[in-house]
Amino acid sequence: MQIPKDALLLRIFVGEGDRCGHQPLYEAIVLKAREMHLAGATVLRGPMGFGRSSRLHTAKILRLSEDLPIVVEIVDSEEKIRAFLPVLDAMMGSGLVTLEKVEVLQYGSAGLQERSGLA
Template structure:
């Protein structure tokens, strides 16, 4: 990544979301890597809710709770503009946000 100002994409989905039988967060990460995107990080939330207002939380005795997942994708604006349409098509129910960020260091 050779830009001082980048774009940070945040994609909010559920842990149970799938694409072609694979966890959606994993599919998106692999897609971004194949497209040469500078970086992707996936976070698993312990509590959250979205449009439906259904609270999803981690419970000790519950095996599947569809916890919130946040995928952060960062790169120069041009690269994000290339991959964003593909990522957007994969999100049936969820939220995608964009923000400009200043890159301090990328080694």
């Protein structure tokens, strides 16, 4: 699988406690992205954050599981990301979804210099 040099980064901000059916929302998103053959997905867990409600979510010692922030990042071609958006919309109840254009320098084993034209 190859990603074009000009791609999109889909970034999805949810809470650790958000669900899609019986499973965590972030897990459902990653599994659906894999099922739809997107190039890859990464889940990042934040130690602190807040969203629309301004309620602070933190991993302080006395509050270890307070619905910590989760970010799912997916990079692929614009066509594949845009095809995924309606599926994502059906899965999410709340959260923040952003898109940004990115330049892919390396995906897989090609060297950075080779992909960026520096070689």
